[in-house]
Amino acid sequence: MLDPSGPAARDIAFVWWGMLTFFTLVFGVVVALWLAAFRRHEHRERSEGEVRRLSRRWIIGGGLLLPGVTILVLLVFGVPVGQRMLTLPLPGGEDPRVIEVIGHQWWWEVRYPDTGDGEVVTANQLVMPVGEPVDFHVSAGDVIHAFWIPRLGGKIDMLPGRVNRIRLQADQPGVFGGQCAEFCGTQHAHMKLYVEAMPPADFDTWLSARQAPANVGDDEQHQVAREAFAQHCAQCHRVAGVSQATVGPDLSDVGSRPTLGAGVMAMEDGAIARWLAVHQRLKPGNLMPVHDQLDAETLEDLGNWLETLNP
Amino acid sequence: MMRRVLWLETEHPMQLVLGLTIWSLWFVTAYGGLSVVCALAPPAPEQGALTGINLVLGGLTLVTLGFLAWMTQRCMAAARRKRGRLRYMSALAGGLYLFSTVSVAFVGLPLLMLPPCL
Amino acid sequence: MSDTQAPGKHERSESAQLHRELEVVWRNPRGWRALTVVNHSTLGLRFMATGLAFFLIGGVLAMLIRAQLALPSQAFMTPDIYHQITTMHGTVMMFLFAIPVLEGLAIYLIPKMLGTRDLLCPRLTAFGYWCYLFGGIILLSSMALEMAPDSGWFMYTPLSSGEYSPGKGSDFWLLGITFVEISALSAGVELTVSILRTRADGMALHRMPLFAWYILVMALMIVVGFPPLIFGSVLLELERAAGMPFFIVEQGGDPILWQHLFWLFGHPEVYIIFLPAAGIVSTLLPVFARRPIVGYGWAVAAVIITGFISFGLWVHHMFTVGIPHLAQAFFSAASMLVAVPTAIQVFVWLATLWLGRPRMSLPMLWILGFLVIFVCGGLTGVMLALVPFDWQVHDTHFVVAHMHYVLVGGMFFPLMAGFVYWLPLVSGRMPSERLGRLGFWLTFLGFNLTFLIMHWTGLLGMPRRVYTYDSAMGWDIYNLISSVGGFMLSAGIAMVLLDLALHWRFGRPAPPNPWGADTLEWGLSMPPAPYNFASLPTIKSRHPLWDNPALGDEMARGEHALADASHGRREILGGEVLTGRVRERIHIPSNSWWPLFAALVLAVVCISLLVRLYPLALGAFLVAVAMLLRWAWENGGHPIAAPLGDDEPTSPPLHSRTRGGPARFTMGVSLIADGAFFHSLLFGWFYLWSVSPQWQLPEQSPLDPMLLIGAGIAFALGMLWLERRLRRLYAGDETRLALAFYLIAALGGLHVLLLVALLWQADLAPTDNAHDAVLVVSLAYLLVHGLLATLLMALQGRRAALGYVGVRLPMEPGVVALFWRYQLGIYAILAVSLGVLPRVIGGGA
Numbered sequence A: 001m002l003d004p005s006g007p008a009a010r011d012i013a014f015v016w017w018g019m020l021t022f023f024t025l026v027f028g029v030v031v032a033l034w035l036a037a038f039r040r041h042e043h044r045e046r047s048e049g050e051v052r053r054l055s056r057r058w059i060i061g062g063g064l065l066l067p068g069v070t071i072l073v074l075l076v077f078g079v080p081v082g083q084r085m086l087t088l089p090l091p092g093g094e095d096p097r098v099i100e101v102i103g104h105q106w107w108w109e110v111r112y113p114d115t116g117d118g119e120v121v122t123a124n125q126l127v128m129p130v131g132e133p134v135d136f137h138v139s140a141g142d143v144i145h146a147f148w149i150p151r152l153g154g155k156i157d158m159l160p161g162r163v164n165r166i167r168l169q170a171d172q173p174g175v176f177g178g179q180c181a182e183f184c185g186t187q188h189a190h191m192k193l194y195v196e197a198m199p200p201a202d203f204d205t206w207l208s209a210r211q212a213p214a215n216v217g218d219d220e221q222h223q224v225a226r227e228a229f230a231q232h233c234a235q236c237h238r239v240a241g242v243s244q245a246t247v248g249p250d251l252s253d254v255g256s257r258p259t260l261g262a263g264v265m266a267m268e269d270g271a272i273a274r275w276l277a278v279h280q281r282l283k284p285g286n287l288m289p290v291h292d293q294l295d296a297e298t299l300e301d302l303g304n305w306l307e308t309l310n311p
Numbered sequence B: 001m002m003r004r005v006l007w008l009e010t011e012h013p014m015q016l017v018l019g020l021t022i023w024s025l026w027f028v029t030a031y032g033g034l035s036v037v038c039a040l041a042p043p044a045p046e047q048g049a050l051t052g053i054n055l056v057l058g059g060l061t062l063v064t065l066g067f068l069a070w071m072t073q074r075c076m077a078a079a080r081r082k083r084g085r086l087r088y089m090s091a092l093a094g095g096l097y098l099f100s101t102v103s104v105a106f107v108g109l110p111l112l113m114l115p116p117c118l
Numbered sequence C: 001m002s003d004t005q006a007p008g009k010h011e012r013s014e015s016a017q018l019h020r021e022l023e024v025v026w027r028n029p030r031g032w033r034a035l036t037v038v039n040h041s042t043l044g045l046r047f048m049a050t051g052l053a054f055f056l057i058g059g060v061l062a063m064l065i066r067a068q069l070a071l072p073s074q075a076f077m078t079p080d081i082y083h084q085i086t087t088m089h090g091t092v093m094m095f096l097f098a099i100p101v102l103e104g105l106a107i108y109l110i111p112k113m114l115g116t117r118d119l120l121c122p123r124l125t126a127f128g129y130w131c132y133l134f135g136g137i138i139l140l141s142s143m144a145l146e147m148a149p150d151s152g153w154f155m156y157t158p159l160s161s162g163e164y165s166p167g168k169g170s171d172f173w174l175l176g177i178t179f180v181e182i183s184a185l186s187a188g189v190e191l192t193v194s195i196l197r198t199r200a201d202g203m204a205l206h207r208m209p210l211f212a213w214y215i216l217v218m219a220l221m222i223v224v225g226f227p228p229l230i231f232g233s234v235l236l237e238l239e240r241a242a243g244m245p246f247f248i249v250e251q252g253g254d255p256i257l258w259q260h261l262f263w264l265f266g267h268p269e270v271y272i273i274f275l276p277a278a279g280i281v282s283t284l285l286p287v288f289a290r291r292p293i294v295g296y297g298w299a300v301a302a303v304i305i306t307g308f309i310s311f312g313l314w315v316h317h318m319f320t321v322g323i324p325h326l327a328q329a330f331f332s333a334a335s336m337l338v339a340v341p342t343a344i345q346v347f348v349w350l351a352t353l354w355l356g357r358p359r360m361s362l363p364m365l366w367i368l369g370f371l372v373i374f375v376c377g378g379l380t381g382v383m384l385a386l387v388p389f390d391w392q393v394h395d396t397h398f399v400v401a402h403m404h405y406v407l408v409g410g411m412f413f414p415l416m417a418g419f420v421y422w423l424p425l426v427s428g429r430m431p432s433e434r435l436g437r438l439g440f441w442l443t444f445l446g447f448n449l450t451f452l453i454m455h456w457t458g459l460l461g462m463p464r465r466v467y468t469y470d471s472a473m474g475w476d477i478y479n480l481i482s483s484v485g486g487f488m489l490s491a492g493i494a495m496v497l498l499d500l501a502l503h504w505r506f507g508r509p510a511p512p513n514p515w516g517a518d519t520l521e522w523g524l525s526m527p528p529a530p531y532n533f534a535s536l537p538t539i540k541s542r543h544p545l546w547d548n549p550a551l552g553d554e555m556a557r558g559e560h561a562l563a564d565a566s567h568g569r570r571e572i573l574g575g576e577v578l579t580g581r582v583r584e585r586i587h588i589p590s591n592s593w594w595p596l597f598a599a600l601v602l603a604v605v606c607i608s609l610l611v612r613l614y615p616l617a618l619g620a621f622l623v624a625v626a627m628l629l630r631w632a633w634e635n636g637g638h639p640i641a642a643p644l645g646d647d648e649p650t651s652p653p654l655h656s657r658t659r660g661g662p663a664r665f666t667m668g669v670s671l672i673a674d675g676a677f678f679h680s681l682l683f684g685w686f687y688l689w690s691v692s693p694q695w696q697l698p699e700q701s702p703l704d705p706m707l708l709i710g711a712g713i714a715f716a717l718g719m720l721w722l723e724r725r726l727r728r729l730y731a732g733d734e735t736r737l738a739l740a741f742y743l744i745a746a747l748g749g750l751h752v753l754l755l756v757a758l759l760w761q762a763d764l765a766p767t768d769n770a771h772d773a774v775l776v777v778s779l780a781y782l783l784v785h786g787l788l789a790t791l792l793m794a795l796q797g798r799r800a801a802l803g804y805v806g807v808r809l810p811m812e813p814g815v816v817a818l819f820w821r822y823q824l825g826i827y828a829i830l831a832v833s834l835g836v837l838p839r840v841i842g843g844g845a
Helices: A007-039 A048-081 A200-210 A220-232 A271-282 A296-308 B014-040 B052-081 B084-108 C009-026 C033-036 C040-071 C079-114 C122-144 C169-197 C210-242 C255-289 C294-311 C323-338 C341-355 C362-385 C387-393 C397-427 C431-461 C477-504 C551-557 C595-610 C612-635 C661-691 C705-730 C737-762 C770-801 C811-839
Strands: A097-104 A109-111 A120-123 A125-129 A134-142 A143-150 A157-158 A163-166 A176-182 A192-198 C572-574 C582-588
Touching: A007 A048, A007 A125, A007 A296, A007 C341, A007 C362, A007 C387, A007 C811, A048 B084, A048 C294, A048 C341, A048 C362, A048 C387, A048 C661, A097 A125, A097 A143, A109 A125, A109 A157, A120 A143, A125 A200, A125 C362, A134 A157, A134 C397, A192 A200, A192 C323, A271 A296, A271 C572, A296 C612, A296 C737, B014 B052, B014 B084, B014 C323, B014 C661, B052 B084, B052 C387, B084 C294, B084 C323, C009 C169, C009 C572, C033 C661, C040 C079, C079 C122, C079 C169, C079 C255, C079 C323, C079 C397, C122 C169, C122 C595, C169 C210, C169 C595, C169 C661, C210 C255, C210 C387, C210 C661, C210 C770, C255 C294, C255 C341, C255 C362, C255 C397, C255 C661, C255 C770, C294 C323, C323 C341, C323 C387, C341 C362, C362 C397, C362 C431, C397 C431, C477 C661, C661 C770, C705 C737, C705 C770, C705 C811, C737 C770, C770 C811
Parallel strands: A097 A134, A125 A192
Antiparallel strands: A097 A109, A109 A120, A134 A163, A143 A157, A143 A176, A176 A192, C572 C582
16 A cells, blocks of 8 residues: 555555654644643642633644644545545546456456457456556455455445445556455455556457457367366356356466465466365365365366466 | 523523534435435436535535524523523533534535535 | 531431441342342442453453464464454453443442432342343353354444354354343443432532533433444344344345444444543543643533534444445544544643643553553544545554554553542552552553554555465564564553552552542542442532532531431432432332342343244243333332331422432433434334335335224324323322223223234235335334333333322323333334335335
């Protein structure tokens, strides 16, 4: 949050530093006055009128004017900062790009609607273009989650049955962490989102690669894995061209994702097989059943095949 | 002849809670009215802050402000006239009315700046 | 009784005789019978001791949390255990420590400060204590059974609902907390009425000690603020146990309704905790500044303002749920506004110090600590009120830090100041300066080490309620520092508690009025007698003991009012709300088993609901109601209370011989609480109707209009008759009073029957959709109130027949009439909201 990469986050960080400076000053002065009041001793008797005047000065000055002016300034300057994250119509009149994000226990579903032939669906990774505002339409599949990319801007809750909107923009390409920010159960801590902003051209390439007909391989090498998948995984997971279930994360491009298990481990050779074997140890309580009925070899085959799913 | 209504007297303890109660009612009406309009018939965001709902709520705010300001003035004047406990109660009531007035103005301020339903 | 001669031997023996008489009437029994005690001093101390025990448990939980977070990727606890522990830490500290301890302090101090002998409803004090104790034990037992609630102390639905928390954890929370809240509500009602009606003669509102103002506002806030949470808990428990979908979107409910109800309680609660603590500061500071507080009126205004504004802030906990930005701006502005009354208080205190001759001592040290921490927490609070900033740091450790600054700084530090200050009153001994100072500095430094750095951790993006974090995030060192600080904080608190414990044995005996204070409690013997004052003083200023340092001795010698206990009644004085002028002699009940028994049976209700033995729960509930009615039976003219006699005191008269007295007030304040509950119900109905995404209003209202009108008419007729009969009773006519009351009760019974028919005929499907579920709950609410109104009226008939109610004992039917008016009012409102409006506005989507 203190290393902003978008206009909204930058404004907020600016407001924060401003408030910090001013409030530190206020804090220092108030405490100093109290200590001073302790040190000094009232020697002479004051008349009642004098006491009344003095106390009024303190109370009206410190108790009314100081907070009054402060909050007025804050309200007048602070509230418009939030305007940037509202989904107001753009000045040019065109509609900003929309990305839908849906929170699940404990992973993210990311959808790119209106992308030519059918939408692109992925999970636990969010790729967005640099330099243009993007409207995120967020909701939830089960309990309440919250969508938050600290370096780009504020957060918004993801509610079942409702769609909330927030507008964010990334100014330069890069990788930002996203995180579920509303307590959502056992693995709330491991509900991270890998966010990558790339130049619009790269983004379009990335998107169109995922629109092309899926290449799930028809070679002999992965035949066993595909069968095992159909038997054991397809009830929950979707792989374009193989299965359609939507209970767990969409795996159509899982091989291209940088992390596994919503940020639990980095993707590398053999990572998926390892995840499949010990995922309940890596992410205790996650909703995928253990695969004790599958031997290590099958898991390895499955992992190898899934890693090839990289458009 | 008009009968004196006891709880309208400036030193009645009712006055200690009436001002802030009016603030609360105004607040609930503004928030509730806004929520209901936004849930049922939200105005287009292009209109900015100049929508019907802003105007209606703004009008309500002005009326509330007027009443509270009048009561503030009444209580303050009474506090200058009276002595002892009556003076204390009137002054306290006046202060509370004043705060309620300022609160309505302050909390109502965003009505001028923000579009209603985003 | 009062004698102007110099105190002679004769007079001394006379005063000894008075104390002996009072002792007989007010004595606390020992042994098993100590469970029957209703005395406010004893119960206040029990509240505080129990609260401290829960505090220690909550503190251990906090240390477990800090141990888990000290290092990244720790496997000290499993996530499930961690979530149980965080949930319980919040719950225990808020519901079982902060509020009850402050209630206990108020229960202990308020009668002493107001110059009276006990609170107005002593059995209610005892009942509240037992509910608190049993509720707390039930809640904590869930931890021993390893099935503690784990959805966070705010219990957001749907995470806490049946589908996503199938275990018993949420049930423990909902039932246990509701049970504990009965205690808060009873304390709230009782403190309100006691402060308004039992002050010493001449203690007009503007002469009341500031502490009483703070407690008055706190008590009223409890009365209005707790019912929404109780209502929410009832709905959620109904959803979990009976499947009524109040918070399930697909069936027309809305999870956000829970958040509204929770924070409608939750935010005022912060001020319910802060106000009494600030009251402690406002009481102690003038004593140590050696001058009256400057700007008494300003402080009173600030307290009242805080009480109101704090109800307009709840949505600032919900800035990220996606409500319109303009609505957020309203709440943002209101949240900032609350800084104004707080700043007024800070500067009132400052001005008092500035114009006084302050001296340093242990309580003052805690107050300075309070100031530093609380001002800091208040300033971050103003930051958080700014919506865009809140969007960024909401639910991060920044908020955790802010909240602890406000709560620990705003409540724990003043509480410690208060403990040290009032300790001599309770024990007759002074606390140790040296150990106390050491404890203070450890606590203060440990606290800041823990939580100051935590702001930064939050700004770096660490969210709340994560059981672990990755080293790559760069939060390691800050978390380690927080954990070290946390353990230092506990060492400091341990030292403070050690001081408190040791002083009981080693403290040096306290001189009378050791701090040179101005309020009445310091005129008492140390420790005070169960009856506090042998005679009740007349008050002419805000500082009775500064005006007349000998007042304590005078009262002990019986030179003031009510210095007589030969009649065997526990008597206190009732006064006018505004001026404090004496109106009546209130006789209050003595020790009783009923509070304990009733609370025990309610505990059985609670446990049988937990294990889903519904017939047992229903049976136990009926027994509890019967016990409460039996308890109420021993009132007024009943032989155990104050039977009619020939030598009745007349000026002032006994309160049961007047037309309402404090009993009307108690009923009125209870009805305010009930009304807050009713408003939550109404809010729920209209909220779901207008906002819930999949709410379905049926084409045709299922409520039969004839039955709806019929039930209303039956009750209205009963009401009219009751009012007429009351006027005749007041005019001195008691012929066939019992018969009239029975017939009025019969009209109430007809009302109830028609309501049952209405519910029957509507043929609702409450487990199917939220609309029918709300209808069932509303009708059940009316039904329960209708039944109670009928029952109370019938009992009045019986009492009239027995001669406990009549021309000379006119108090009770007027109180019951208030309840009837309430029922008629809510019936009309609900009939319009549920029956008429849907017809007018129309069904469909």
